[in-house]
């Protein structure tokens with residue numbers, strides 16, 4: 001293959017590849033109004049996978065736009081609606097989607113939807129910075145107000161477009177054409193306006209709008225009886241309309257043409273074109289031109305002397321006028337209802353917002369209350385726990401202090417002071433009740449030898465073992481106390497000296513049974529006992545103590561390791 005051919009193929013391939021991306025989107029978008037078929041062909045060549053996320057949204061916008069020509073406007077609207085939810089609020093595409101949706105909703109007479117969309121678009125106007133996007137929004141609102149026959153509002157938006165800076169020739173053409181369409185209806189214009197629109201739309205290469213303005217101008221001339229001027233542009237207008245093959249435009253043109261022929265007394269042509277208007281309106285979409293056509297037919301019949309026919313046609317014309325009138329009333333009512341519904345919806349939303357805010361405030365308040373209650377609970381709990389700890393600790397200290405104050409630390413039995421306190425109380429109670437109390441005193445025998453021979457620690461061990469031995473034989477009526485050194489005292493309630501002697505003997509035997517080998521030494525342990533009771537000396541503690549001490553002295557004196565009772569006769573003389 002020759003080299004130049006390969007190069008040429010590469011260039012073509014590169015162009016196709018390059019054109020299949022974002023640029024195809026742009027070209028298709030630009031051409032969609034002036035050459036829809038070409039725009040669609042370009043759109044079909046786009047590879048969707050290769051597009052960026054932003055371009056994909058643009059692609060979907062064009063996809064929805066081209067779906068308009070398939071005829072299922074509900075589907076087109078739902079495609080736009082899906083896209084609308086995904087496009088960011090700041091994107092210019094949002095306005096374009098709303099504008100397109102508004103056009104479709106207005107065209108298909110969905111007044112509820114179109115009123116809502118128009119409100120949405122209107123609310124966005126103040127926030128649109130991009131002039132091109134702003135003009136798009138104006139266009140959408142202009143179409144809406146024109147299709148709902150709100151001429152004043154529609155004209156306002158047409159003027160806004162025309163007053164915008166950087167307006168393109170296409171946009172100027174559109175705004176002027178719409179303006180002309182409205183003012184022709186309102187019979188309030190001059191031919192200059194149409195000529196200007198035609199010149200601009202020709203420059204903008206917008207054949208539909210050129211033709212549309214030709215039809216408006218032609219109608220204007222006929223309406224104002226300027227037949228010569230109408231004749232001058234007749235052929236041009238006719239060829240423009242024929243080239244486009246748009247039923248709406250044809251209907252408007254034929255209606256004006258029939259009047260034109262009537263004005264020139266060409267009655268058959270007038271009738272023929274009137275029939276053309278009637279046959280174009282199969283679905284009753286073009287009522288105003290159809291009424292005009294019947295008007296011409298009535299006139300033709302009258303001029304031909306066919307009065308009966310003229311009457312029938314007049315009736316038909318009147319019935320069509322009534323239909324148009326009631327259609328307009330229905331439309332106005334539907335619009336009114338749609339506006340009312342929208343306001344009601346907005347009010348409902350505002351009410352819900354207020355309710356939600358109120359609920360939010362209430363729940364905030366409740367949360368704060370719960371938080372405060374929890375805080376108070378935590379604070380109280382900490383205080384209570386602190387108090388409990390403090391009480392427990394102070395009780396423990398008190399108990400420890402009491403133990404220290406009342407107990408002998410070596411043996412664990414009552415110390416002398418505590419023993420005296422208990423003994424005083426016991427004696428007081430017993431004295432009141434007249435019951436006997438017995439006192440025992442015991443002193444270890446030759447205890448010094450234990451200390452001297454085996455050490456002080458062994459001596460301590462012996463003292464603890466003596467207390468253990470006594471505890472094994474004593475009961476709850478007996479209170480044991482260490483009087484000092486190796487001397488112990490015992491107070492027994494509800495017992496006299498006889499019972500005391502028996503108990504002292506049991507204690508003596510228990511002490512004698514102490515096994516010293518546990519200390520690692522071998523020695524014997526014994527104690528001498530002295531016993532007295534309240535029947536002998538009364539309920540005075542000192543007397544009871546002294547009496548027991550005297551008896552103890554007897555035990556020591558007469559051999560140790562034995563029990564002696566107080567003998568009052570023995571001491572009464574001394």
Ligand SMILES: Nc1nc2c(ncn2[C@@H]2O[C@H](COP(=O)(O)OP(=O)(O)OP(=O)(O)O)[C@@H](O)[C@H]2O)c(=O)[nH]1
Nearest residue numbers: 443444445446447448449451456457459460485486
């Ligand atoms: N290990 C020890 N010895 C103590 C304690 N209190 C006093 N002693 C000793 O007890 C001994 C008492 O000796 P003494 O008063 O001579 O009496 P004894 O040796 O038992 O002789 P008799 O009472 O006459 O049989 C002294 O050596 C004191 O040091 C103590 O808490 N521990």
